[in-house]
Amino acid sequence: MTDNTLIEHLVTSLRCLPGVGPKSAQRMVYHLLGRDRDGGRILANTLRAAMDDIGNCRLCRTFTESELCALCVSESRDPSLLCVVETPANVAAINRGTDYNGRFFVLLGHLSPLDGVGPGHLGIDQLKKRLDTGDIREVILATGSTVERQATAHYIAEFVRERGILVSRIALGVPLGGELEFVDSGTLAHALSGRGEYR
Amino acid sequence: MNVNHHPTLEPAFVLNRRPYRETSLLVEAFTAKSGRVGLVAKGARRGKIPLAPVLEPFRPLLLSWRGSGELFTLTVAEPDDSVCSPRIWSVKSGFYVNELLLRLLRRHDPSPDIFEDYRQVLKRIPVPGQEEPALRIFEKRLLAAIGYGLSLDQDAETGRPVEHEKSYRYQPGRGFVEDHGAPCISGDFAITVRGGTLIALGRETLQGSEQLREAKHLMRTILRGYLGEAPLASRMLYR
Numbered sequence: 001m002t003d004n005t006l007i008e009h010l011v012t013s014l015r016c017l018p019g020v021g022p023k024s025a026q027r028m029v030y031h032l033l034g035r036d037r038d039g040g041r042i043l044a045n046t047l048r049a050a051m052d053d054i055g056n057c058r059l060c061r062t063f064t065e066s067e068l069c070a071l072c073v074s075e076s077r078d079p080s081l082l083c084v085v086e087t088p089a090n091v092a093a094i095n096r097g098t099d100y101n102g103r104f105f106v107l108l109g110h111l112s113p114l115d116g117v118g119p120g121h122l123g124i125d126q127l128k129k130r131l132d133t134g135d136i137r138e139v140i141l142a143t144g145s146t147v148e149r150q151a152t153a154h155y156i157a158e159f160v161r162e163r164g165i166l167v168s169r170i171a172l173g174v175p176l177g178g179e180l181e182f183v184d185s186g187t188l189a190h191a192l193s194g195r196g197e198y199r
Numbered sequence: 200m201n202v203n204h205h206p207t208l209e210p211a212f213v214l215n216r217r218p219y220r221e222t223s224l225l226v227e228a229f230t231a232k233s234g235r236v237g238l239v240a241k242g243a244r245r246g247k248i249p250l251a252p253v254l255e256p257f258r259p260l261l262l263s264w265r266g267s268g269e270l271f272t273l274t275v276a277e278p279d280d281s282v283c284s285p286r287i288w289s290v291k292s293g294f295y296v297n298e299l300l301l302r303l304l305r306r307h308d309p310s311p312d313i314f315e316d317y318r319q320v321l322k323r324i325p326v327p328g329q330e331e332p333a334l335r336i337f338e339k340r341l342l343a344a345i346g347y348g349l350s351l352d353q354d355a356e357t358g359r360p361v362e363h364e365k366s367y368r369y370q371p372g373r374g375f376v377e378d379h380g381a382p383c384i385s386g387d388f389a390i391t392v393r394g395g396t397l398i399a400l401g402r403e404t405l406q407g408s409e410q411l412r413e414a415k416h417l418m419r420t421i422l423r424g425y426l427g428e429a430p431l432a433s434r435m436l437y438r
Binding site for chain 1: 214215217221251252253255256257258278290291293294297298301432433435436
């Protein structure tokens, strides 16, 4: 096989996906060509449409093909609760796994000062405007627990508090089904210092 | 070529890390005996017990590595929690200090004194009222360690001791000379500072908002000369 055949081109293109190396890319290509050409055509068309038409929600910045996403439009959700997350995948995870019924704001990243990712990249101005509408009673920070993500939470908390809005942070601690002796000391320290009343 | 087999665990801190390939991390570490080193932490983002949560900045670690050349392969990483427990604090200054080390220290250049100073400054940053003086002392010692030490107790022109009440002007590459109010030639570095501040900085006894403010501007100006044109990325966090 030469480098510039269509097959080789397709293999290389598929490798832009996470977790797809040359071997699995080749397997996908042979599968589509040999067994599922219709599936391949549907994939190609959907992929093109998605890449062209999906943008970011004007309010919460998650991915959507409309101006506003379904969660921001929904009237049944509590508009006074705002959960700040890093990625659209986080929105999906919280929506699927919890009974949270408020709105979201997606940062699309976290502060990483030494890599040049600053507040300007995270839609902070947009978030501030949202807070200034006066509808929001509580901001829930649901960023991860690495140092940079905690710095992100800290940074946001500062200007939320300035506006007299309650700031909370999702709890950090022992995972369900976890045993204390296998939990690292940092997590354990957080779990202990952030302990809550037993109910 | 830099060959390094490092079977023993060495005290270290992570200065910065970024994702590398699918599951690995590229770690820039600052170690007690080997200075700044670049390490590849293979598979650190996956596996039964991923290493990524351990390889966090500002946390005292014990690391060992092997390999040769510019980048080593990390073999062991353990938290060295006997030294101090990690806590949540405003990490702006921590990032700033890390960026200074990344920009001013070369790789594989051992600087054990700076390692100890770094450990001290991390301890003092979260203590109320100690953050500013600790940063200034660290900046001063870091400059001295990389060969740009400041002569804070002597007038560079006359050789006379610096006096409390007088004003001094910083001259890059030379030191401090008494300021007689003459117009300054090099606009970028036009900074004057009181003798008292220079003496306090030298003796590491900075106190009072006025001294701290002067010392901060002075160190910022001096560091700008060594950091080059690119602005400090960690300043983005200061509003």
